[in-house]
Amino acid sequence: MLKDYVDYSFFTNPMGEYFKWLIKKAYYQAKYWGSHLRIGYKSKVSNTIFGKYNWIVNDVIIENSILGDFSYISSGSVILEAEIGKFCSIGPNVRIAPGKHPTNIIVSTHPAIYSNPSYCLMNFSKTDKHNPYRKVKVGNDVWICANVVISDGVIIGDGAVIAANSVVTKNVEPYSIVGGVPAKHIRYRFEKNQIDYLLNNKWWEKDIKWLKEHAHTLWDIDDYLKSN
Incomplete structure (x- = not known):
């Protein structure tokens, strides 16, 4: 195969990478025109569904994923297989679904032995013998801080x-x-009755008009329970 003989890194250059990013950015932001999608510099997006008011900061990779309304991803994060809900805050350098190597039954942990990835210069299997379930599901209003890895x-x-x-x-x-x-x-954010109320009430499903009128009640859990 051609990849066995050609080192494509020789052909990588800043202008080529810039134009790849620009084309992908233009494609997705045109596709989601009116949904206020923003994709930062040199971020790579592939096979991803967006909601409304999403923003992707610089140098992010997101593939095979879904991002709910108002959720954002900070610089340097790599999101590979995820369903992410609404109003989620994902910090810098987060890794979601980075992939697993086999540790049971299969003798070697090297992917060239048990699968057929394109990045290996030579593979010894035509099919993936490991093939774990990769999809990560992230709920709504979740805060994932810097440098987190989610298996x-x-x-x-x-x-x-x-x-x-x-x-x-x-x-x-x-x-x-x-x-x-x-x-x-470590601990729960609120008391059990408060958590139950929030899970049943699902404030993140409210429309923009409701959020504009009631956002101030979200500033205090006791006020929110009293007023809603």
Whole structure:
């Protein structure tokens, strides 16, 4: 195959990369015209569905994903296989669904042995013998802090917070704050009755008119429960 003989890095140059980014940015922002999508400098987008008022900061890679209304992704993050809800805040250098190598049954952890990836110069398998479920599901109003890694297949509940530099390998409950390597439960953001109310009320599903009129009630959980 041609890739066995050609080192394509010889043909990479700043202007070529710039025009690739510009074309992709123009394509997606035209496709979502009226939804106020913004894609930052040198960010790479592929096979992704956006909502409204999304912004992608610089040097982000997002592939095979869905991003809900008002959610944003900060610089340097790599989001590969994710369904992300509304009003999510994703910090810089976050990694979601980075991929897993096999550790049971298959003897080698090297992808050239058990799969057929394009980035390996030589492969010894025509099909993927590992093929784990990769999709990560992130709820609504989730804050993922800087340098977090979220493993393939994890589910993050609504309202959760992932502390900086954490590695998330298990599902995270709604309105739970987790942190560490691997991430563990630290505390809940609110009392159980308050969490139940928020999960049933789903303020993130309200329309723009409601949000403009009631956003101030979200500044205090007690005020919100009283006024809604």
